Amino acid sequence: xxxxxxxxxxxxxxxxxxxxxxxxxxxxxxxxxxxxxxxxxxxxxxxxxxxxxxxxxxxxxxxxxxxxxxxxxxxxxxxxxxxxxxxxxxxxxxxxxxxxxxxxxxxxxxx
Amino acid sequence: xxxxxxxxxxxxxxxxxxxxxxxxxxxxxxxxxxxxxxxxxxxxxxxxxxxxxxxxxxxxxxxxxxxxxxxxxxxxxxxxxxxxxxxxxxxxxxxxxxxxxxxxxxxxxxxxxxx
Numbered sequence: 001x002x003x004x005x006x007x008x009x010x011x012x013x014x015x016x017x018x019x020x021x022x023x024x025x026x027x028x029x030x031x032x033x034x035x036x037x038x039x040x041x042x043x044x045x046x047x048x049x050x051x052x053x054x055x056x057x058x059x060x061x062x063x064x065x066x067x068x069x070x071x072x073x074x075x076x077x078x079x080x081x082x083x084x085x086x087x088x089x090x091x092x093x094x095x096x097x098x099x100x101x102x103x104x105x106x107x108x109x110x111x
Numbered sequence: 112x113x114x115x116x117x118x119x120x121x122x123x124x125x126x127x128x129x130x131x132x133x134x135x136x137x138x139x140x141x142x143x144x145x146x147x148x149x150x151x152x153x154x155x156x157x158x159x160x161x162x163x164x165x166x167x168x169x170x171x172x173x174x175x176x177x178x179x180x181x182x183x184x185x186x187x188x189x190x191x192x193x194x195x196x197x198x199x200x201x202x203x204x205x206x207x208x209x210x211x212x213x214x215x216x217x218x219x220x221x222x223x224x225x226x
Contacts, residue, residue, distance in 0.1 A: 031211045043115070043202050043217030044154075051212065089154070093211050097144070097167075101154040 003027045004102035006090050012108045013080055021105045023073040023090030034091040035064050035075045038104070044089055047075070080109045115218035117203050123224045129191040132221045134203030135184055140216070142209030145178055145188050146202040148220070154202070160186065161209050193225045 007022045025033070032051045036044035048057040048064040050073070057064050061078045077084055090102040116135040124130055136143045145157040158168045160180045168178070175194070180186040190197055200220045206213040 034215075041219075041222075043204070043219050045217070046214045049212065049214060096211055097142070097159055097209055098156060099215070103153050 003100045004090055004092050006088075006102040006105050008105060009103070010106040010108070012110060015080060015082060015109055015111050017080055019077050019080060019107065021075040021077075021088050021090075021107070023075070023102055025071050025073070025090070025092045025100070025102075027092040027094055027100045029095050030068065030071075031093045031095045033064075033066055033073050034093065034099075035062070035073075036089040036091060037062075038087045038089060040086070047088075077107070080107075082109050082111060085109045115203055115205055115216050117201075117218035117221050119221060120219065121222045121224075123226065124193055125226050126194055127192040128225075129189065130193045130197075130223060130225075132188040132201050132203075132223070134186045134188070134218060136186070136203070136205035137216055138184070140205035140207050141183065142206045143180060143186050144204045144206075144215070145186070146204060146217075148200045148202060157188070157201075159209075190223075193223075195225045198223055198225050 004025045013019045034049045035047040038044040047059050047062050050057050050066045052068050063076045066073045087104040087106050089104045092100045118133045141162050143160040146154050148154045157170045158178045159166045163180045178188045202217050202220045204215050204217045
């Protein structure tokens, strides 16, 4: 059973435009939620980590939000660039090392 | 810091052959993880080491898989004998102390193809 659901599965946007990715989770207990960026042929790279008490966290043009009550998170990409083309993975951490990974959203930015 | 270093980047082998994947964690990190990524199942934890000791190997799919961490700077994942269904990307990752709020650093992965 997949406890982390991401949507959409993929999306295409024009360079300079904004987009928002969604993540819903049922993982319990909950310690933190992470967003990772994975370029093709590379390992995932951490963008943000949010604990239960954090609502928003930014990393440059990436802004993540968390609603722990509804168990939803979003990742907003502002003024997209070609280098933003990647898979974005939502990861939920319980109170141990066993992370629950979403299937990822593939973002393609076109000039 | 060079980050987590994995080798080889790509491995193509024939069914039945032994495969050894290698990992060097970030210096000073004492927790190391091996993951497998496939299109069907996404990222799955195979094994977790802390201070060179295997803590959880429940994700290792079969006895054909084994992992070692002889010292703080080196780990191997071995598959013997390999099968086509083992084809996947294998990632090594490390954290400072394994704490659940710590950032996880991934290597670039080994793309394994078993023919």
